[in-house]
Amino acid sequence: xxxxxxxxxxxxxxxxxxxxxxVGHYAxxxxxxxxxxxxxxxxxxxWNLRVSRAKVYFELRDAAGALPCSxxxxxFDALVLxxxxxxxxxxxxxxxxxxxxVGSRTSSPAFSFAISxxxxxxxxxxxxxxxxxxxxxxxxxxxxxxxxxxxxxxxRTIGVVTGEGGKARDDVLAGLARRGWAxxxxxxxxxxxxxxxxxxxxxxxxxxxxTGAVDVIVVARGGGSLADLFCFCDETLCRTIALLGVPVIxxxxxxxxxxxxxxxxxxxxxxxxHAAESAVPxxxxxxxxxxxxxxxxxxxxxSRAVLHRAQTLVRLSRAPGEHVARERARLHQGLREMRAxxxxxASGEQARLARRALVLERRARAAALDARxxxxxxxxxxxxxxxxxxxxxxxxxxxxxxxxxxxxxxGTAARAAGDITLRFGDGPVDATIxxxx
Amino acid sequence: MTDxxxxxxxxxxxxxxxxxxLDSGEAGLRETLDxxxxxxxxxxxxxxxxxxxxxxxxxxxLNELVARLQAGAG
Numbered sequence: 001x002x003x004x005x006x007x008x009x010x011x012x013x014x015x016x017x018x019x020x021x022x023v024g025h026y027a028x029x030x031x032x033x034x035x036x037x038x039x040x041x042x043x044x045x046x047w048n049l050r051v052s053r054a055k056v057y058f059e060l061r062d063a064a065g066a067l068p069c070s071x072x073x074x075x076f077d078a079l080v081l082x083x084x085x086x087x088x089x090x091x092x093x094x095x096x097x098x099x100x101x102v103g104s105r106t107s108s109p110a111f112s113f114a115i116s117x118x119x120x121x122x123x124x125x126x127x128x129x130x131x132x133x134x135x136x137x138x139x140x141x142x143x144x145x146x147x148x149x150x151x152x153x154x155x156r157t158i159g160v161v162t163g164e165g166g167k168a169r170d171d172v173l174a175g176l177a178r179r180g181w182a183x184x185x186x187x188x189x190x191x192x193x194x195x196x197x198x199x200x201x202x203x204x205x206x207x208x209x210x211t212g213a214v215d216v217i218v219v220a221r222g223g224g225s226l227a228d229l230f231c232f233c234d235e236t237l238c239r240t241i242a243l244l245g246v247p248v249i250x251x252x253x254x255x256x257x258x259x260x261x262x263x264x265x266x267x268x269x270x271x272x273x274h275a276a277e278s279a280v281p282x283x284x285x286x287x288x289x290x291x292x293x294x295x296x297x298x299x300x301x302x303s304r305a306v307l308h309r310a311q312t313l314v315r316l317s318r319a320p321g322e323h324v325a326r327e328r329a330r331l332h333q334g335l336r337e338m339r340a341x342x343x344x345x346a347s348g349e350q351a352r353l354a355r356r357a358l359v360l361e362r363r364a365r366a367a368a369l370d371a372r373x374x375x376x377x378x379x380x381x382x383x384x385x386x387x388x389x390x391x392x393x394x395x396x397x398x399x400x401x402x403x404x405x406x407x408x409x410x411g412t413a414a415r416a417a418g419d420i421t422l423r424f425g426d427g428p429v430d431a432t433i434x435x436x437x
Numbered sequence: 438m439t440d441x442x443x444x445x446x447x448x449x450x451x452x453x454x455x456x457x458x459l460d461s462g463e464a465g466l467r468e469t470l471d472x473x474x475x476x477x478x479x480x481x482x483x484x485x486x487x488x489x490x491x492x493x494x495x496x497x498x499l500n501e502l503v504a505r506l507q508a509g510a511g
Binding site for chain 1: 444445446449452455456459464466469470472473476477480483484486487489490491492493494495496497498499502503506
């Protein structure tokens, strides 16, 4: 096996093995050897599916072992599989044979099963197992206990289980900073991907809870294939978390990935940042401002209550005095009105009396006038009486009148009248004039 | 009197109830003063809780916490 262009070094002293041979030459011979093996059909589950521009890679797995597989992109596209038809966990049957990429000075060699034909056989056993486990845990009621735990609004200590070098750590810190939270954070670093991950994560969660000093636990991991996240579907881990006395917030993979820890945890978040924010529901800076505002309002209520009531008391204490003053004013007013009324009445009475006095005076004057008139009249009457014929008659004289009542003062008139009346003092006497003798 | 065992969220919930009662204007003088006194205690409790998570982030590894707790217990 001489290699052209390079001289082979001396072999190992005492070795009975053939060679030394140039590795590239040996690798090429091995590729020929492998390619000469019989082509077969294999079946198993697809894991770590990766699609590159030239080739499609995945691992074909079952419980007993696994084989790296590759398929030319052109052959893969020719299958015209629908979106999601081939994914991690898919059960497939592949046809092909062993192949070996010999690599070079600048590229790594790779062994693979070169696939020339592929058929999707159905849902993978692992996914089916996952579903069965999910149903079992659900039937046992293990999805509920974590959700019944009280999650503090303002935890003082937060435990975080994550990979030490992962981006999730920074995301958790960013989420806490966004909340303005600066308490105590306890890191429990654990592998979050390989087959040793699940027990280490389980132990980390248990240890954090056992300290009794952690208020809430965040389990965080960034995105990855379902195979990468499969440790978070571990039955022991999920049962441990389900029965843990401390609330667990899970953030594993992206929102499209659903692991079993998402089901058993108190809360499932799509990103580690969101998980950190959920661990501290209170925005601390805002809460501080609100506390100050509440304190101010309490002060206002307190002083207002006292002040208002003091003002009421002052008002009430002034009330009797004001009432007396009002009464006094009312009495004074009444008094003034009464005096005015009295003055008005006296004045009216005086006017009335004056009027009456005037009337009386007038009457008196009238009476005096009447008296004077009466005196005059009496004099007149006496004068008249002195001339009254009846007076003369009563002295024995007689008054002659005709029958018509006219006074007859002469004998001629008496003769002319014929019938006359003689009125004596004691009464009239009719007489007839007889002719002269 | 403020119950020191109250959690932050219990304290804030009670504060909300107190403010609502005071805002209603139905509380008498004695009740108002009692509520204000209780409210001030609750505000102090909340402020203390906020103060506890505002002093600066403290990062520990789990084994460091365990060692600290054991030292404290010892």
